[in-house]
Amino acid sequence: MVKLPAILTRYQGEIDAELRSVLADRNSLLYDMIRYHFGWIDEKGNPLQGWAGKAIRPTLCLLACEAVGGNWHDALPAAAAIELVHNYSLVHDDIQDDDRERRHRPTVWSVWGKPQGINAGNAMRMLANVSIRHLDVTPAKQVRIQSMLDEATILLTEGQYFDINYEKRLDITTKEYLQMVGGKTAALIACSLETGAEIGKGARKVIDGLRQFGWNLGFAFQMRDDYLGIWGKPEDTGKPMWGDIKRRKKTLPVVYGIENTSGEMKKILTRFYNDGVQDEEGVASVVRILEAIGAREYTVKVTGHYIREAERILTDLPLGQSAVQDFSRIFHFIAERDF
Amino acid sequence: MVKLPAILTRYQGEIDAELRSVLADRNSLLYDMIRYHFGWIDEKGNPLQGWAGKAIRPTLCLLACEAVGGNWHDALPAAAAIELVHNYSLVHDDIQDDDRERRHRPTVWSVWGKPQGINAGNAMRMLANVSIRHLDVTPAKQVRIQSMLDEATILLTEGQYFDINYEKRLDITTKEYLQMVGGKTAALIACSLETGAEIGKGARKVIDGLRQFGWNLGFAFQMRDDYLGIWGKPEDTGKPMWGDIKRRKKTLPVVYGIENTSGEMKKILTRFYNDGVQDEEGVASVVRILEAIGAREYTVKVTGHYIREAERILTDLPLGQSAVQDFSRIFHFIAERDF
Numbered sequence: 001m002v003k004l005p006a007i008l009t010r011y012q013g014e015i016d017a018e019l020r021s022v023l024a025d026r027n028s029l030l031y032d033m034i035r036y037h038f039g040w041i042d043e044k045g046n047p048l049q050g051w052a053g054k055a056i057r058p059t060l061c062l063l064a065c066e067a068v069g070g071n072w073h074d075a076l077p078a079a080a081a082i083e084l085v086h087n088y089s090l091v092h093d094d095i096q097d098d099d100r101e102r103r104h105r106p107t108v109w110s111v112w113g114k115p116q117g118i119n120a121g122n123a124m125r126m127l128a129n130v131s132i133r134h135l136d137v138t139p140a141k142q143v144r145i146q147s148m149l150d151e152a153t154i155l156l157t158e159g160q161y162f163d164i165n166y167e168k169r170l171d172i173t174t175k176e177y178l179q180m181v182g183g184k185t186a187a188l189i190a191c192s193l194e195t196g197a198e199i200g201k202g203a204r205k206v207i208d209g210l211r212q213f214g215w216n217l218g219f220a221f222q223m224r225d226d227y228l229g230i231w232g233k234p235e236d237t238g239k240p241m242w243g244d245i246k247r248r249k250k251t252l253p254v255v256y257g258i259e260n261t262s263g264e265m266k267k268i269l270t271r272f273y274n275d276g277v278q279d280e281e282g283v284a285s286v287v288r289i290l291e292a293i294g295a296r297e298y299t300v301k302v303t304g305h306y307i308r309e310a311e312r313i314l315t316d317l318p319l320g321q322s323a324v325q326d327f328s329r330i331f332h333f334i335a336e337r338d339f
Numbered sequence: 340m341v342k343l344p345a346i347l348t349r350y351q352g353e354i355d356a357e358l359r360s361v362l363a364d365r366n367s368l369l370y371d372m373i374r375y376h377f378g379w380i381d382e383k384g385n386p387l388q389g390w391a392g393k394a395i396r397p398t399l400c401l402l403a404c405e406a407v408g409g410n411w412h413d414a415l416p417a418a419a420a421i422e423l424v425h426n427y428s429l430v431h432d433d434i435q436d437d438d439r440e441r442r443h444r445p446t447v448w449s450v451w452g453k454p455q456g457i458n459a460g461n462a463m464r465m466l467a468n469v470s471i472r473h474l475d476v477t478p479a480k481q482v483r484i485q486s487m488l489d490e491a492t493i494l495l496t497e498g499q500y501f502d503i504n505y506e507k508r509l510d511i512t513t514k515e516y517l518q519m520v521g522g523k524t525a526a527l528i529a530c531s532l533e534t535g536a537e538i539g540k541g542a543r544k545v546i547d548g549l550r551q552f553g554w555n556l557g558f559a560f561q562m563r564d565d566y567l568g569i570w571g572k573p574e575d576t577g578k579p580m581w582g583d584i585k586r587r588k589k590t591l592p593v594v595y596g597i598e599n600t601s602g603e604m605k606k607i608l609t610r611f612y613n614d615g616v617q618d619e620e621g622v623a624s625v626v627r628i629l630e631a632i633g634a635r636e637y638t639v640k641v642t643g644h645y646i647r648e649a650e651r652i653l654t655d656l657p658l659g660q661s662a663v664q665d666f667s668r669i670f671h672f673i674a675e676r677d678f
Contacts, residue, residue, distance in 0.1 A: 030500040092461070096454035115435035118457060119500045122431070125464070126496065129489040139478035146485060150468040157462045161369040164454045 007329040008059055011072070011079075015058045018080040022131045033108050033120035034127075037091055043111045053103065056221070057189060058083045060330065061196035064210050067323035070200020077134035078195045081149060084131060086188060088124035089156050091117060096164060097247055104238045125153065137199065145195055152191035159183025166250040170258060170273050177255045178219070185225070186218025209317045213327070216310035221334050223303040226251035228338065230287060231296060236339040245283050248273055252302065253295035257286075265289045307335045346668045347398055350411070350418075354397045357419040361470045372447050372459035373466075376430055382450045392442065395560070396528060397422045399669065400535035403549050406662035409539020416473035417534045420488060423470060425527060427463035428495050430456060435503060436586055443577040464492065476538065484534055491530035498522025505589040509597060509612050516594045517558070524564075525557025548656045552666070555649035560673050562642040565590035567677065569626060570635060575678040584622050587612055591641060592634035596625075604628045646674045 019038065023031055035041045042048055058079030065075035093099075094107040095117045101107060109117030132146055162180035166172050193214040197207040228237050229244035229251055244251050258269055272286050290296065310331055314324055358377065362370055374380045381387055397418030404414035432438075433446040434456045440446060448456030471485050501519035505511050532553040536546040567576050568583035568590055583590050597608055611625050629635065649670055653663055 028497055028500065029504070030497055092457055096457055113503075114453075115503045116500065118431055118435060119496050119503070122464075122499075123493065123496045125461075126489050126493045129485070130493075133482070133486060139482045143472070143478050143481050143485075146468070146482075147472060150465050154462065154465045154469075157458050157465065158367055158369055160461075161367065161455065161458045164452075164458070165368070 004054065005329050005333045007063075007326050008054060008056065008333065011059055011062050012055055014073075014076060015055050015062075015079055015083065018076045018131070019083060022080055022084070022127050022134075026127075030116075030119060030123055033112055033116065034124055036111070037087060037108050037120065037124075039103065039105070043106070053083075053087070055083065056330065056334075057086050057192040060189065060214070060217075060327075061192040063323065063326050063330075064193040064196030064202075065200035066196075067210070067319045067327070068197045068200040068202030068206055070196075070202070072196075072200075074136065075196045075199040077131045078145060078199055079192075081128040081131040082188065082192050082195065084124045084128035085149060085153055085156070088121045088128070089160070089188075091121035091124065093160065095121075096160065097243075099240070099243065101240060102238060135199065141198065145198060148191050148195055148198075152187045155183040155187035157183075159185070159187070163249065167248045169250070170270060172250040172255050172258070174255060174259075177250060177252060180250075181219055181222040182215070185222035186215045189218035189221060190214030206317055206319070209313055213310050213313045213317075216306045216313065217331055217334065220303050220306035220310065220331065223252050223299055223306065224334055224337060226253060227296070227299045227303065230290065232338060238339065242283050242287065245286055253290050253299045254286075256295045256298050257290045257293060260293050260295075261289065265293070303335055307331050343393065344668050344672045346402075346665050347393060347395065347672065350398055350401050351394055353412075353415060354394055354401075354418055354422065357415045357470070358422060361419055361423070361466050361473075365466075369455075369458060369462055372451055372455065373463055375450070376426060376447050376459065376463075378442065378444070382445070392422075392426070394422065395669065395673070396425050396531040399528065399553065399556075399666075400531040402662065402665050402669075403532040403535030403541075404539035405535075406549070406658045406666070407536045407539040407541030407545055409535075409541070411535075411539075413475065414535045414538040416470045417484060417538055418531075420467040420470040421527065421531050421534065423463050423467035424488060424492055424495070427460045427467070428499070428527075430460035430463065432499065434460075435499065436582075438579070438582065440579060441577060474538065480537065484537060487530050487534055487537075491526045494522040494526035496522075498524070498526070502588065506587045508589070509609060511589040511594050511597070513594060513598075516589060516591060519589075520558055520561045521554070524561035525554045528557035528560060529553030545656055545658070548652055552649050552652045552656075555645045555652065556670055556673065559642050559645035559649065559670065562591050562638055562645065563673055563676060565592060566635070566638045566642065569629065571677060577678065581622050581626065584625055592629050592638045593625075595634045595637050596629045596632060599632050599634075600628065604632070642674055646670050 023034060032041065032045060036043055039048055061079040061082055062072040062075050066072045090102065091108050094102055095109045095114050099107055100110040108120050128149065129146065132142065132149065135142060135145065137145070159180050159182065162176070163184055166176070166180065190211045193210040194207055197210045226244070229249070230242065230253055234241045261269055268285055268289060272282050311328065314327055362373060371380065371384060375382055378387055400418040400421055401411040401414050405411045429441065430447050433441055434448045434453050438446055439449040447459050467488065468485065471481065471488065474481060474484065476484070498519050498521065501515070502523055505515070505519065529550045532549040533546055536549045565583070568588070569581065569592055573580045600608055607624055607628060611621050650667065653666055
C-alpha cells in the first residue's frame, strides 16, 4: 500500500479544523450524519479519530494559493467548501450506486436510509456555500468564487448523470467517457486549483494555467480510480471488490475492452453488459478478457499521458521551484496510488 | 375547485420565461428531466402546454419588490431562483416519500429512476444560483441574496430531515411540528418576500416585517396542505388519496389526534402509527377518529390563526393599498384552496 505522501497530510489538521468550524453550531441530528461521513463520530454519536479522506482537492486549493504567492490560510474556507462539495457528491453517489461501504465503513444511507442520506448530501452542498462566506475577499471575488463552485457542481451533476446513463449503454466512445470524467472528477479538481489561485491573487494567465493543469490531473485521477476499481485490493481501496464491473460502469478499461474485442470475447462482454448477469463467474470472465487484451496496461498508459500533460503545463507556468515540487508529489501519488 | 386567483397568474408568463431562460443553453438530457418536471415537455421530449405549478413563491417575491416601491422586473431572476429551489425540494421529496405522482403526472423519479431523479434535483438547486447571477445588483447585495437563499435551503433540508424522522415517532409535540413546518415550508416563503423586498430596496424595517409576514403565511400554507392531505380530493390536489396518512406523516391533524385521544381511539392510532399497517381499512379508521375528535375543525382554526397574524403584520407595514390587497388575495387563496 502506497502511503499518503507528506504533501497530503501537511494541511490536514487545518482543513479538518476548518470543516469542523463550518459545522460547529449545527446541532440537529441531520448534521451528525455529516460528522459520521467525515469520520468524526460513529453512528451512535461517539467521537472517533477523525479521518476525512485523502483531502486531495482542498490540498490542491491551498497549494495553488501558495504557488501564486498568496497566504494559504486565506484559502481555507474555500478548501473546506470544495471538500464539502466533493463529499456531498460521494454521499449521493453511494445512494445512486447502492454502495453500502466507503472508507471501510458503512455508507451514510446504509445507516440512516436513502431518504435521510439525500438530506445529508444536500446539507453538505449548502454548507459549502456557508464556508465560502467565511472568505475574507471583496464581494465581487466572493461572487466569482461562488460561481466557480456552482459551475463545477453543475458539471459534477452532469458527470453523474452520464455515469448512470452509460450503465445501460454498451456503445460508449472514448469521447463520451472523457466528457463523463471531465464532469465527474476533473471539473472539481480544476476548480480547486483555480479557486486557490484566485484567492492568492495570481495573474489571470497563471490561474488559467493551473485550471488546465487541474483538468489533466483530474482525468489521470479518475483513470487511476478506474484501474483500482478492477485491479485494486478492497482492503486498500475501502470499496467492494469489482464493484465497478458489477454495476456495469463504463470505466476506461471497459470502454477499451468493448472497442477492442471481437468474436467470442466480444460476445461475452456484450452478454454481460446487456443482460447484467451478476454472478461472480461472469464478473471474473470480464476481468480475464480485459486483462487478455491489455486493458490494464492501456489504462496505465493513458493515465501516464495525462500526468505528463499536467507536468508539461506546470513546467510552463511561472511558479517557484517548491510549488512545482509539491504539485509533482501529488501527481506521482495520483498515478501510482493503490487506494 | 377554487380557481387560481388572478394575482397568481399575473406574472406567470414572465416567471415561466425567466425559468426557461435559465435552462436555455443546457442541452444534455439531464435538463430534460427538469423541463419535464416543469411541464414544458413530456417524457419523450415533445413540447407540452407548460404548467409550472401555482408559482406562489415567485409571485410573493415579485409582489414584495413592488410593494416596497421597486420594479418587479428587477426581481425576476430571484423569483426564478426561488421557484427552482422549491421544485428541487419537490423532486427530492418525491424520491424520499416514494411518491409516483405529482400534478397529475408521473414524478421525475418514476420515469427516470431514483438515481437520475437525485441528479435532476441537484441540478435545479445549482441553476437557482445561476439565476441569482442574472440579478442586476451590486456584488454585496448579490452575496446577501445568495446567503438568504442558501440559509432557506438549509432550513428546508432540516425540515425534510424532521419530516422523515418523525414518521417513525409517535410523540411529536406541536412545538416539534412547528419546527419542521418552519423549515419545510415557511422558511422559503419568508425568503421569497425578503428577497423581493431587498431587490426593491425596501427599508430594513419593512423587509423584516415582510419576512415575518412570510413566516406566518408559510405556516398557514403548510397547515392547509396538511388539511388537503387528508380531506382534499385527489382529482383536485393531484396527489394520491390519504397519502400523508399512509406514509405516517405527522401533519397537524395527526399531531392533534395523538395528543387528544385516549382509550380505544388512542389504541387504534398508536397501533397504526407504530406498526405501520398499510391496509385501506386501517387508514380509513384513522381518518374517522381524526374527524370524530374534531381534528379537521382544529386544523382550519389554527390555519386561520396564522392567516390573521399574517394579516395583522401586513396592516402594520407602511405599504400601498394595492400591495396589501394583492397580498390579502394570496392569503385568502392559501387558507381556502382545494389544491
